[in-house]
Amino acid sequence: MSSSAEAPLRVALLGCGVVGASVARLLVENRDDLTARIGRPLDIVGIAIRRLGRDRSDVPVDPALFTTDADELVTRADIVIEVIGGIEPTRDLILRAMEHGASVVSANKALLAEDGPTLYAAAHEAGVDLYYEAAVAGAIPILRPIRESLAGDRITKVMGIVNGTTNFVLDKMDSTGAGFAETVEVAQSLGYAEADPTADVEGFDAAAKAAILASLAFHTRVSSSQVHREGIAEVTAADIAAAAEMGSVVKLLAICERVNSPAGEAVSVRVHPAMIPRTHPLGGVRDAFNAVFVESEAAGQLMFYGRGAGGDPTASAILGDLVAVARHRVEGGRGAGESAYADLPVLPMGAALTRYHISLDVADRPGVLAAVASAFAERGVSIETVRQQVVPRERDGRAESGANLVVVTHRAPEAALADTVDALGTIDTVREVVSVMRVEGD
Amino acid sequence: MSSSAEAPLRVALLGCGVVGASVARLLVENRDDLTARIGRPLDIVGIAIRRLGRDRSDVPVDPALFTTDADELVTRADIVIEVIGGIEPTRDLILRAMEHGASVVSANKALLAEDGPTLYAAAHEAGVDLYYEAAVAGAIPILRPIRESLAGDRITKVMGIVNGTTNFVLDKMDSTGAGFAETVEVAQSLGYAEADPTADVEGFDAAAKAAILASLAFHTRVSSSQVHREGIAEVTAADIAAAAEMGSVVKLLAICERVNSPAGEAVSVRVHPAMIPRTHPLGGVRDAFNAVFVESEAAGQLMFYGRGAGGDPTASAILGDLVAVARHRVEGGRGAGESAYADLPVLPMGAALTRYHISLDVADRPGVLAAVASAFAERGVSIETVRQQVVPRERDGRAESGANLVVVTHRAPEAALADTVDALGTIDTVREVVSVMRVEGD
Numbered sequence: 001m002s003s004s005a006e007a008p009l010r011v012a013l014l015g016c017g018v019v020g021a022s023v024a025r026l027l028v029e030n031r032d033d034l035t036a037r038i039g040r041p042l043d044i045v046g047i048a049i050r051r052l053g054r055d056r057s058d059v060p061v062d063p064a065l066f067t068t069d070a071d072e073l074v075t076r077a078d079i080v081i082e083v084i085g086g087i088e089p090t091r092d093l094i095l096r097a098m099e100h101g102a103s104v105v106s107a108n109k110a111l112l113a114e115d116g117p118t119l120y121a122a123a124h125e126a127g128v129d130l131y132y133e134a135a136v137a138g139a140i141p142i143l144r145p146i147r148e149s150l151a152g153d154r155i156t157k158v159m160g161i162v163n164g165t166t167n168f169v170l171d172k173m174d175s176t177g178a179g180f181a182e183t184v185e186v187a188q189s190l191g192y193a194e195a196d197p198t199a200d201v202e203g204f205d206a207a208a209k210a211a212i213l214a215s216l217a218f219h220t221r222v223s224s225s226q227v228h229r230e231g232i233a234e235v236t237a238a239d240i241a242a243a244a245e246m247g248s249v250v251k252l253l254a255i256c257e258r259v260n261s262p263a264g265e266a267v268s269v270r271v272h273p274a275m276i277p278r279t280h281p282l283g284g285v286r287d288a289f290n291a292v293f294v295e296s297e298a299a300g301q302l303m304f305y306g307r308g309a310g311g312d313p314t315a316s317a318i319l320g321d322l323v324a325v326a327r328h329r330v331e332g333g334r335g336a337g338e339s340a341y342a343d344l345p346v347l348p349m350g351a352a353l354t355r356y357h358i359s360l361d362v363a364d365r366p367g368v369l370a371a372v373a374s375a376f377a378e379r380g381v382s383i384e385t386v387r388q389q390v391v392p393r394e395r396d397g398r399a400e401s402g403a404n405l406v407v408v409t410h411r412a413p414e415a416a417l418a419d420t421v422d423a424l425g426t427i428d429t430v431r432e433v434v435s436v437m438r439v440e441g442d
Numbered sequence: 443m444s445s446s447a448e449a450p451l452r453v454a455l456l457g458c459g460v461v462g463a464s465v466a467r468l469l470v471e472n473r474d475d476l477t478a479r480i481g482r483p484l485d486i487v488g489i490a491i492r493r494l495g496r497d498r499s500d501v502p503v504d505p506a507l508f509t510t511d512a513d514e515l516v517t518r519a520d521i522v523i524e525v526i527g528g529i530e531p532t533r534d535l536i537l538r539a540m541e542h543g544a545s546v547v548s549a550n551k552a553l554l555a556e557d558g559p560t561l562y563a564a565a566h567e568a569g570v571d572l573y574y575e576a577a578v579a580g581a582i583p584i585l586r587p588i589r590e591s592l593a594g595d596r597i598t599k600v601m602g603i604v605n606g607t608t609n610f611v612l613d614k615m616d617s618t619g620a621g622f623a624e625t626v627e628v629a630q631s632l633g634y635a636e637a638d639p640t641a642d643v644e645g646f647d648a649a650a651k652a653a654i655l656a657s658l659a660f661h662t663r664v665s666s667s668q669v670h671r672e673g674i675a676e677v678t679a680a681d682i683a684a685a686a687e688m689g690s691v692v693k694l695l696a697i698c699e700r701v702n703s704p705a706g707e708a709v710s711v712r713v714h715p716a717m718i719p720r721t722h723p724l725g726g727v728r729d730a731f732n733a734v735f736v737e738s739e740a741a742g743q744l745m746f747y748g749r750g751a752g753g754d755p756t757a758s759a760i761l762g763d764l765v766a767v768a769r770h771r772v773e774g775g776r777g778a779g780e781s782a783y784a785d786l787p788v789l790p791m792g793a794a795l796t797r798y799h800i801s802l803d804v805a806d807r808p809g810v811l812a813a814v815a816s817a818f819a820e821r822g823v824s825i826e827t828v829r830q831q832v833v834p835r836e837r838d839g840r841a842e843s844g845a846n847l848v849v850v851t852h853r854a855p856e857a858a859l860a861d862t863v864d865a866l867g868t869i870d871t872v873r874e875v876v877s878v879m880r881v882e883g884d
Contacts, residue, residue: 139741139744153472153762305746312741320594327778333773333776
C-alpha cells in the first residue's frame with residue numbers, strides 16, 4: 001500500500017491492446033473525476049507490453065512507462081489491471097501481484113472460468129481485492145448486480161446473449177436469409193468476427209462467461225469444462241426460417257439454471273443456440289449487442305442490456321472496478337470474496353430440462369403422425385403443439401406429395417429429447433429431419 | 443455494533459405494509475442463505491408499526507416483535523430498514539438510528555430526494571452506511587450500477603420509465619385507443635393505480651426518482667423541487683395517435699441530462715411525457731414494468747429493465763442493500779458516501795434542449811405553411827421534418843377543405859419551442875393546435 005494518506009495510488013496496466021489503450025486514455029482524461037470519486041489520485045506506474053518499439057502514440061502517457069518486464073512491474077503497484085488475457089503467463093502474474101499486496105482488476109474470462117478459485121484463494125490470503133466485471137458482457141454491469149444487488153434474493157435463472165460476434169451473425173442471418181458461412185464472412189469484413197472465429201462461433205467464449213455467471217448466481221464453483229457447449233456453425237437458414245415461422249429468432253444463449261432434480265437442488269449450465277420469441281426481452285437484441293436476462297424469486301424478471309465488447313465499453317467496466325478497489329485502499333474494507341457455500345452439483349447435459357422444436361419432412365401417408373407421436377410417447381416426451389402442412393414437391397423427377405410436420409415439445413430431459421430425434425430419423429415415412437432447435441423463453 | 447464476532451446482527455424494521463411484510467418473510471425464508479453470504483446471522487429485533495391489534499399472520503415472526511415504539515426500537519439495532527415512507531417522522535427516526543450507530547437501508551424516495559444531504563451527513567458523522575436501491579425502480583439494480591459500476595465513466599444521460607402506474611396507463615391508451623380518464627379507472631380497478639392517483643399521474647413520484655438519479659449520475663445535489671415536472675393527465679388519445687403515426691409511443695420519462703450550456707457544463711432534470719420510437723429500448727417497455735436507459739462516454743448505451751414496484755421486487759432490492767451493509771459490519775469498510783463534488787448548476791426548464799412534435803389543424807389555403815414556418819424561424823427553431831395532409835371535414839354543417847400539418851423540430855431551447863407553440867395558436871389559418879409533445883430517443 002502507499003505510505004502516505006495523500007500519496008497517489010499506483011496503478012500497473014498489464015497489456016496495451018485495444019482495451020488497454022482505452023483504459024490508459026480514460027485514466028488520463030478522467031483523472032480529476034477519478035481523484036474526486038476515490039479520494040486520492042491514481043498514477044500509472046507502468047504498462048507491460050510484449051515488445052517495445054511499436055508506435056504507441058495513441059496512448060497519452062510518458063513512453064518511459066512502457067516495459068516488457070511485467071514480473072517486476074507487478075511488485076510496485078497498489079492495483080494491477082490485467083487485460084492480457086489467456087491462462088499463462090497471466091495467472092502467474094496475477095498471483096505474483098497479489099503476493100506483493102496488489103488488488104487485481106481483470107477482464108480475463110478464460111482464466112476466471114478455468115481457475116477462479118485459485119485467484120480467489122490468493123486474494124483472500126493476501127487480503128486484496130479481485131474484481132472482474134469486464135470479463136462478462138463488456139460494459140454491462142452484470143456481475144456486480146448478481147453479486148451484490150441480488151445478494152438477498154435467490155436467483156433461479158440467468159440467460160444471456162454474451163457473445164457479440166455470434167449475435168451479429170445470427171441477427172444478419174435472420175434479416176437477410178443468408179447461410180452461416182457467407183454471413184461469417186460478412187462479419188469478418190466488418191470487423192465483427194476475427195480471422196479465426198472459432199472461440200466465438202464454437203461457443204468457447206460464451207461458455208467461459210456462463211461458468212462465471214453460474215458461479216456467482218448459484219454460489220457454486222462452475223468451471224468452463226463443466227459447461228455443455230454447442231456453437232452456431234450448424235445453424236442453417238432452414239433453422240432461422242423455422243424460428244421465424246414461430247415468431248421467434250435464433251440466439252446463442254448462455255443458460256444457467258437452478259433445477260430441482262430428483263436428487264435435490266442442482267444447476268444446469270449450458271451454451272447452445274435456441275429459438276426465443278421476438279417479444280421476449282432477449283428476442284429484440286440486435287447486431288453485436290449483449291444482454292443478460294435474470295430471474296429471481298423475489299425480484300422476478302430483470303434484464304441488463306448494452307455493449308459486450310470494444311475498447312471503451314470494456315474499459316468502462318474496468319474503471320468501475322478500479323474505483324471500487326481504490327476506494328477500499330483509501331477507506332478500508334474489501335469486496336466480497338469467493339462465495340461457493342451452496343456447492344450445488346452441476347447436472348450433465350442429458351439431465352437438463354429443455355424444449356425442442358423439430359421440423360420434419362414426411363411422406364403424406366396415413367400413419368405418419370401416429371408413428372412420429374409414438375416416438376415421443378415411448379420416451380416420455382410430451383408434445384405441446386404439432387402442425388402438419390402438405391407441401392408439393394418432386395422426388396426423382398416425379399411429383400409426389402409430402403408434408404412438413406413441426407413438433408414443439410414440453411420441457412423434458414435433454415437425453416430423452418435427443419433419443420427421440422435419433423428415433424425419428426429411423427422412421428420410414430420420415431424423409432428428413434429438417435431442423436432441430438431448442439426453445440427458450442415461455 | 444454487536445459485541446461478539448459470532449453474535450447475530452440486529453435488524454429493526456420500520457413499517458410493515460406490503461413491502462415490509464415481504465422483507466420480514468424473506469428474512470425468515472432465506473435466513474440460511476443470508477447467513478452464509480454475510481458471515482453472520484441476521485435477527486429481526488423488532489418491527490415498528492402504527493398500531494397493534496391488526497392481524498399480522500402473514501408475517502412469520504414472533505408477534506412479540508411488533509412494537510409501536512419506533513423511537514426506542516432504532517436504538518437497539520445494528521441495521522435499520524425503513525419502509526414507512528414520507529418525510530416526518532421518518533427523517534427523525536433515521537437520524538436517531540444513525541446517532542445510535544445503526545446503518546440504514548431505506549426505500550424512501552421522497553425523503554432522499556428532498557433531503558438526502560442531511561441523511562448522508564448524519565451517516566458520515568456516525569460512520570454508518572446509507573443505502574437506498576429500492577427507492578428508484580423497485581427491483582431493478584440501477585443505483586448501484588450508477589454509483590459503482592459506472593464510477594470510472596462519465597454519464598451523459600439517464601432516461602427512465604420509473605413509474606409503473608403511468609406506464610400502465612399510457613401503454614393501455616396505446617393498445618386500446620381509449621382516453622386518459624377511462625384508462626385510469628381501468629388501472630384503479632386492476633390495482634395498478636391508487637384511489638388518489640395524484641402522486642403517480644402528476645409525476646411527483648417520478649420527479650423524486652429523477653432527483654435521486656441525477657444526483658448520483660452527475661455528482662451534484664439535485665432535490666425534487668429542482669425537477670421540472672409534468673404529468674400525464676393532459677395526454678390525449680390524439681397525442682397517442684400522433685405518436686403511433688410516427689412509429690412511436692408516449693412514455694412518461696424521467697430525464698437527467700448533462701448539458702454543455704453557454705455558461706459551461708450543467709444538468710437538466712425533468713419529468714414529462716414524450717414520444718419515443720417503438721424501436722428504442724424504452725419503447726418496448728409494456729404494462730407496469732420499469733426501465734432505465736443510461737448513456738455514458740465510454741460504456742455507450744445501457745439499459746436496465748424489470749419490475750418497479752410490488753412487495754417482493756422492492757424487498758429484493760432492500761435485501762441486497764442489507765447484505766452489503768451487513769458485510770461491512772462483519773468485514774469492515776463502508777459504502778460510498780455522498781458524492782456532490784461536481785456541483786453542476788441545474789438548468790431551468792426554459793434552457794433545456796428538447797425536440798417538439800406539433801400537430802396542427804390548418805386551413806387548406808396558400809400561405810399557411812409559410813406563416814407556420816415563419817413562426818419557427820423567427821424564434822430560431824429549426825424544423826427537422828414537416829408533413830401536410832389534406833383532411834376532408836365539415837365546419838358549421840358545410841364541407842370545407844382543411845389540412846393536418848405535422849412538424850417535428852430539431853433540438854432547441856425549451857423556451858423558444860414553447861414560445862413558438864404560443865405563436866402558432868395566434869395564426870389565423872391555424873384552426874387548432876391538436877397535439878404538442880416532446881420527442882426523445884434519436
